[in-house]
Amino acid sequence: MEELGNLINGFSVALTGPNLVFMLVGITLGVLIGVLPGLGGANGVAILLPLTFSMNPTSAIIMLSCIYWGALFGGAITSILFNIPGEPWSVATTFDGYPMAQQGRAAQALTAAFTSSFVGALFAVMLITFLAPLLAKFALKFGPAEFFAVQLLTFCSFVGMSKEPPAKTIAAMMLGFALAAVGMDTVTGQLRMTYGFPELLKGFDFLIAVIGLFGIGEILLTMEEGLAFKGKTAKINPKVVLQTWRELPRYWRTFLRSTAIGCWMGITPGGATPASFMGYGMARRMSRDPQSFGKGEIEGVVAPETAAHAAGTSALLPMLTLGIPGSPTAAVLLGGLLIWGLQPGPMLFIEQKEFVWGLIASMYLGNIVGLIVVLTTVPWWAAILRIPFSVIAPVIIVICAIGAYTVHSAIFDVVMMLVFGVVGYLFKKLRYPLAPMVLALVLGDMAEASFRQAMLLSQGSLSIFWSNGLVGGIVTLALTLLAWPLWTGLKSWLRAREAHYRLGGVR
């Protein structure tokens, strides 16, 4: 129980009056960063950095890391209200969060999202507290083959029977993969499909695509229905928070499953975005009523948010112990550490004990402070939906344009956003599913790179994917998940045919 003693020590470091104020500042700023798709953790750090020079390193990194917590919380807000993912990991939250908002249940969706984020993070921090050395060792087991296995698993857990026509599902997915391949091939350094345009060198960014497909596409769809947001009648009542809380314990299985997925993905480090997709996919798989997903099912908000936040939190572990950042925001924290002369890596836990445990303690506190901050603002966020559409629509377009521009500071990306917006509208109307396309876009180049790295290691032999228990287990699980819907689909089709014949072929 050495960890417990360390943690209590950590609390005594972190739990001072000024530190609590710094946390509040960091969280508030982080929420703002999460809400505006154009801002990332780097910007937050840029503002606060000059402030931190008058503090001790622990206070400084507590404030900077609270930006991170805030951003994780804040990403869900615009996803739910406007179908615009503020951060990449909140894309899966739009699937059910936005329909909930349209049904006037924005406050419930926000409460569920924030609470799930909190639960996911809390479990992840506990894991870090007690199992840090063990987990760091586990992360080392991940070579290219294992990474590919996890990416395959993410994909297979999400792809299943969809309501859309199969040809269109495949077309959308392949389009996602094709777009992901544009730009430089990381393995050979060759340029692919750029056709000489320097704008295409950097490839198609995931965030720009989702801002267009979801945000702009949704505005165009809304215009069909006339100038109104359907969420206009949202009840704004602080009691909603408590009512939603009463509902949430019912989903304890989802919480647990998503936490496990998130921690796994954070530590390996697979990232928060794939974790959120996997969390959502598994919840739909395991649900007794998978048809309700995508139509405003609260479990569809709980699952991805829990997984994303658990992954986001546990991603700090490989950053601290191995020096590999799990996300751009984590990379910025890494930069923060360096300015303070703290070199992340295996020695950090030994040489800078007080700092590390102060930081871990601040993860507990930062999340509690964060939850309180965001929950108190739920009614206000929901109230945004009452603003007339003729005002909010152009403002959303402006926010989307800023968000697309700031990813690479390129006007070309704003044009691409518009193109993706039209594509999103057409796809929605013609029943091409967007989710497989987005997933293919986010996983495509990662999975291809890991696969080819693995092939280099094995000199072209596929047996590397069954070369040890870990990678073999994941790959087998993934393939089983892929085959499962085919099997059940076949079974139900056979049964339907049987019934059809029994009824004498009468329809």
Added chain:
Amino acid sequence: MTQEMEATHGDAAASVGSRWPEVAVAGSLLAIAVMVIVDSLRVGIGWADDGPMSGYFPFYIGLMLMASSGFILLSVFLGWKKVNPVFADREQLSGVFAMLIPMIVYVVAVTLIGIYLASAALIGYFMRRHGKFGWLSTAAVSVGVPVVFFLVFERWFLVPLPKGPIENMLGF
């Protein structure tokens, strides 16, 4: 949702069929597939002795995209006379274009005069045209929002956004 619309807006005169949009989308996908395949052939689609080459995966992705979009095209053509589900009625489409055209103008304007003035114009246009707001509130919102964005991004978060000649003249 599409089904509901088929039922409620079955009237062919007031609506646009989804045949042509289907052809346009599947046709574009087919074109993309061809581009993907052509470039994959350039970088090599083989499986070298140390794993797949640069074009290996894109090539098969291109083929599958070609097959699926070709299938969609074919099924549209085969059912050309028989099925033409409603894409949207004319009223709905005019709503969509009422949004899409200003958006295109906006993006062009951003490249020419920067994001701040373009945003003010966009918000102002919408509030007057669709919201029927008074001049005073229109002016307040359409100027206020870009100013807030300017303060948040340029001043506070130090993120430079696209600016045009007028901002340059003012020394930003």
Added chain:
Amino acid sequence: MAKTCSTLRLLTASAALLLAPFSQQALAWEPTKPVEFVVPAGTGGGADQMARFIQGVVAKNNLMKQPIVVVNKSGGAGAEGFLDVKGDKGNPHKIVITLSNLFTTPLATGVPFNWRDMTPVSMLALDQFVLWVNEESPHKTAKAYLDAIKAQPDKTFKMGGTGSKQEDQIITVMLEKAAGKKLTYVPFKGGGDVAVQLVGKHIDSTVNNPIEAESHWRAGKLRPLCVMDKAKMPYTAKLTATMSWQDIPTCASAGLPVDYLMLRGIFMPPGVSQDQVAYYIDLFKKIRALPEWKEFMEKGAFNQTALSGQEFVDWLGKNEQMHRVLMKEAGFIAQ
């Protein structure tokens, strides 16, 4: 004029801070808005770490009235960042930090840019490359490792590195030439990932920069075999029980004639004025004089060569030629 002022300013650094408004007048030009610091590489890598460190110390020591904003533009092996700087003609509020991709990316991809398309400001330092193996590896010296490579068939040993057709792979090719055998080169996204892959024994060796592997070395997970410079590194502080950076032999002395250093330098867009360049030369001179910088150099075991002006231009020309030759031999040049 700016040059004489700057020496004076260095001598009276503390006074200058107090009398900031007066001393600033002595300079012909200074930034009037935030300076964008382009990093043509991803977050967390060596160039990114250095840029963010500079951003921090400039703010901390009040070296500039305007803040520095770090922007990562890593697309197309850094081509995105370099093209951005090249295209922003005459903008004095933009600087870019370089790594070897300044030379390698245009050669390997044919993307049209060259260091001559930008304005060289100054060289900050040169980054070292060290040959690393896992601590549990049976190869205790560079010579032993080289002999093992020679004794086995082609592609038995796996070398991990950052990116494709860039510095790490060039060094690997040089190593292959010395050994007369092929290695399997596996490209990863960043230097941190490469080091972790070696700790996890998924690969046999790496050529990580010191800062990327230092922590794993001190934790007893990695073992340095040799440094790819003409002389040993000058840092004598003991990092493990028995070794300091200085105790790492040069590769040449171990029978591995490989010598490669990576530029950490600063460039500006083309078409900026002499005064503007002088301002940044002066700024980086001040940064290099800071105790924090010295500490940073020691932690990363950098080669502290620093050049500016004509000397820097000459160095760039020579280094570009060297890369052209190396990459041509390796067959990395785009048609």
